[in-house]
Amino acid sequence: MPYGESHLTLKRIFRVSIFLLAVLAAVFLLALFAGPTPFDAATVFKGIFSLFPFSGAHVQMSESERAILFSIRIPRIIFAGIVGASLSCAGVVFQGILRNPLADPYILGVSGGAAAGAIVAITLGLDSLPFGVTAVAFIGGISSILLVWGLSGSSAERRTDRILLSGVIVNAFFSALIMFLVAVAGSERLQGVIFWLMGDLGMAEKRDILLASLLMIAGFIVMFLHARELNIMLAGEDTALQLGINVKKTRMTLLLAASLLTAGAVSMSGIIGFVGLLIPHIARMLFGSDNRLLLPASLLFGAAFLIVADAIARTVIAPSELPVGVITALCGAPYFAYLMKRSK
Amino acid sequence: MEILELEGLSFKYGENWILRDINLKVRQGEFWGILGPNGAGKTTLMNLIDGIIPPWRGVVKIGGTPVGAMKRKEVAKLVAIVPQDASLVFPMTVEEVVLMGRTPHLGKFEFESRRDLEVARRAMEATDILPLAARLIQSLSGGERQRVMLARALAQQPKVLLLDEPTSSLDIAHQLSAFEMIRSLTGAAGLTVLAATHDMNLASLYCDRIALLHKGNFYSQGTPEEALTEKGIKEVYGVNVAVDRHPLTGLPRISLLGGPSSERGSRWKAGAAPHL
Numbered sequence: 253m254p255y256g257e258s259h260l261t262l263k264r265i266f267r268v269s270i271f272l273l274a275v276l277a278a279v280f281l282l283a284l285f286a287g288p289t290p291f292d293a294a295t296v297f298k299g300i301f302s303l304f305p306f307s308g309a310h311v312q313m314s315e316s317e318r319a320i321l322f323s324i325r326i327p328r329i330i331f332a333g334i335v336g337a338s339l340s341c342a343g344v345v346f347q348g349i350l351r352n353p354l355a356d357p358y359i360l361g362v363s364g365g366a367a368a369g370a371i372v373a374i375t376l377g378l379d380s381l382p383f384g385v386t387a388v389a390f391i392g393g394i395s396s397i398l399l400v401w402g403l404s405g406s407s408a409e410r411r412t413d414r415i416l417l418s419g420v421i422v423n424a425f426f427s428a429l430i431m432f433l434v435a436v437a438g439s440e441r442l443q444g445v446i447f448w449l450m451g452d453l454g455m456a457e458k459r460d461i462l463l464a465s466l467l468m469i470a471g472f473i474v475m476f477l478h479a480r481e482l483n484i485m486l487a488g489e490d491t492a493l494q495l496g497i498n499v500k501k502t503r504m505t506l507l508l509a510a511s512l513l514t515a516g517a518v519s520m521s522g523i524i525g526f527v528g529l530l531i532p533h534i535a536r537m538l539f540g541s542d543n544r545l546l547l548p549a550s551l552l553f554g555a556a557f558l559i560v561a562d563a564i565a566r567t568v569i570a571p572s573e574l575p576v577g578v579i580t581a582l583c584g585a586p587y588f589a590y591l592m593k594r595s596k
Numbered sequence: 597m598e599i600l601e602l603e604g605l606s607f608k609y610g611e612n613w614i615l616r617d618i619n620l621k622v623r624q625g626e627f628w629g630i631l632g633p634n635g636a637g638k639t640t641l642m643n644l645i646d647g648i649i650p651p652w653r654g655v656v657k658i659g660g661t662p663v664g665a666m667k668r669k670e671v672a673k674l675v676a677i678v679p680q681d682a683s684l685v686f687p688m689t690v691e692e693v694v695l696m697g698r699t700p701h702l703g704k705f706e707f708e709s710r711r712d713l714e715v716a717r718r719a720m721e722a723t724d725i726l727p728l729a730a731r732l733i734q735s736l737s738g739g740e741r742q743r744v745m746l747a748r749a750l751a752q753q754p755k756v757l758l759l760d761e762p763t764s765s766l767d768i769a770h771q772l773s774a775f776e777m778i779r780s781l782t783g784a785a786g787l788t789v790l791a792a793t794h795d796m797n798l799a800s801l802y803c804d805r806i807a808l809l810h811k812g813n814f815y816s817q818g819t820p821e822e823a824l825t826e827k828g829i830k831e832v833y834g835v836n837v838a839v840d841r842h843p844l845t846g847l848p849r850i851s852l853l854g855g856p857s858s859e860r861g862s863r864w865k866a867g868a869a870p871h872l
Contacts, residue, residue, distance in 0.1 A: 255729040258689040496672030541686040
């Protein structure tokens with residue numbers, strides 16, 4: 253490849269995004285058929301077309317089929333996409349800021365902190381407020397990442413193993429806190445909590461989905477606007493300072509955005525691990541390390557991935573279903589082991 | 597006129613003074629060699645000049661303006677540092693790394709323009725890495741990576757270039773061509789260079805001026821003849837050298853004589869070696 257072709261252009265971002273959008277659309281359509289109630293293709297497509305006025309599609313669907321398709325299946329697929337996208341973008345940012353390919357919201361304890369926050373909020377009855385649970389989850393998430401940051405030492409010595417150990421400690425603490433709260437509260441509200449802790453996309457309501465998508469969009473925009481700064485920070489803090497980046501401000505902004513996305517996802521879907529590890533990695537292998545491309549690519553790819561994982565979780569032991577976190581951990585943990593073995 | 601002035605510059609880590617009351621005036625276009633033993637404070641001095649760390653006391657002025665009073669982005673347009681190595685965790689191409697040097701010249705959301713690409717291409721030509729453009733930085737040798745760092749700094753188009761042991765992992769051919777190339781950018785071409793180096797003969801050959809750091813201050817500064825003396829090198833490094841004039845270049849030539857300066861000649865006198 254001659255000079256001038258291995259750097260990123262706006263055109264390449266568009267091309268990759270359109271390609272991944274097509275993949276996402278295909279995955280969305282396929283996922284419509286996954287679940288205990290069978291649909292035939294014609295019914296589904298006519299059902300979707302009938303949403304558009306003047307389409308003239310003649311629909312033969314029972315009330316229950318319609319309810320399953322539009323009130324259960326489609327919202328759930330959209331929600332899976334939003335959660336996958338949020339966790340993947342958070343993973344890109346955590347990996348970049350910590351300069352650590354093994355970072356991920358779950359491994360760093362950010363998901364655990366957010367989950368603990370969410371459970372504190374439910375215990376205190378804050379779930380009656382519109383953003384109560386997500387707000388406290390956000391506080392839990394940001395405290396976790398700041399703890400990990402503080403525990404892993406100064407920048408010169410911030411080594412991979414210290415970061416991961418800090419994540420283990422933070423995770424252990426918040427898991428214990430969650431178990432304590434569940435045991436003490438014993439309220440009916442927390443009954444589904446164990447299932448939720450392994451990641452459950454089925455509990456979200458329309459209002460949650462709207463909130464999560466707004467958080468995802470806002471967080472993504474903040475991240476994308478700082479993508480080039482994040483690129484430079486990959487070369488180290490001194491280099492970033494030397495090239496005129498306001499390192500502290502950029503780091504704090506990005507960590508806040510990533511924690512917000514994690515909190516948005518966790519407070520409504522529980523702890524779904526390894527998505528934020530797996531997706532940025534595969535996207536980096538396919539499209540390179542430039543965050544201006546990596547962020548949108550991980551957003552779309554992460555959405556598609558979790559939609560597929562959820563479709564599998566819904567069908568593999570039908571008529572009952574698995575928490576989607578089981579599927580992501582089954583894929584992610586071996587991959588993590590492989591990465592750890594490969595890195596020195 | 598002076599492009600760079602250091603006035604009473606002091607810095608300490610905890611209770612340890614790294615640099616104490618450093619004064620230096622550098623004119624535009626001069627090529628300075630900063631010499632001194634390991635831990636003499638060369639890297640700290642570079643970071644202070646670039647304003648990456650704030651001085652304990654004293655001031656750094658670039659073109660008459662204190663660095664502390666400038667925005668980071670403004671400083672980044674004036675000063676570039678070539679670090680000892682690139683510490684990149686994720687795979688990036690040489691081209692991407694060199695284009696990082698354009699950062700201070702780009703607006704917040706701007707993409708690299710054709711002009712930026714041209715500047716980066718010239719920097720890569722000058723450092724002989726253009727054929728490596730599409731290679732991943734991780735796949736390069738230490739010497740190649742060092743040239744990439746140099747190209748990134750040149751792409752920054754600074755007025756003052758700081759080199760932190762820029763040739764430590766280069767072979768002699770690339771050492772010479774790196775110094776040759778840097779030399780050609782100084783003088784009438786206008787770039788001012790401060791290079792921390794351990795190679796006194798290369799410094800003597802290429803630098804206009806040399807400053808010898810010793811225990812946080814300059815032991816000597818001036819032309820190579822003035823700064824590199826037998827007495828000075830013995831005092832600063834604690835080694836015996838002979839300094840004479842090179843028969844071809846007429847410049848100071850430093851030859852190692854071996855042995856610590858406390859006792860003339862070899863420490864391992866015949867028969868004095870410990871039984872192994």
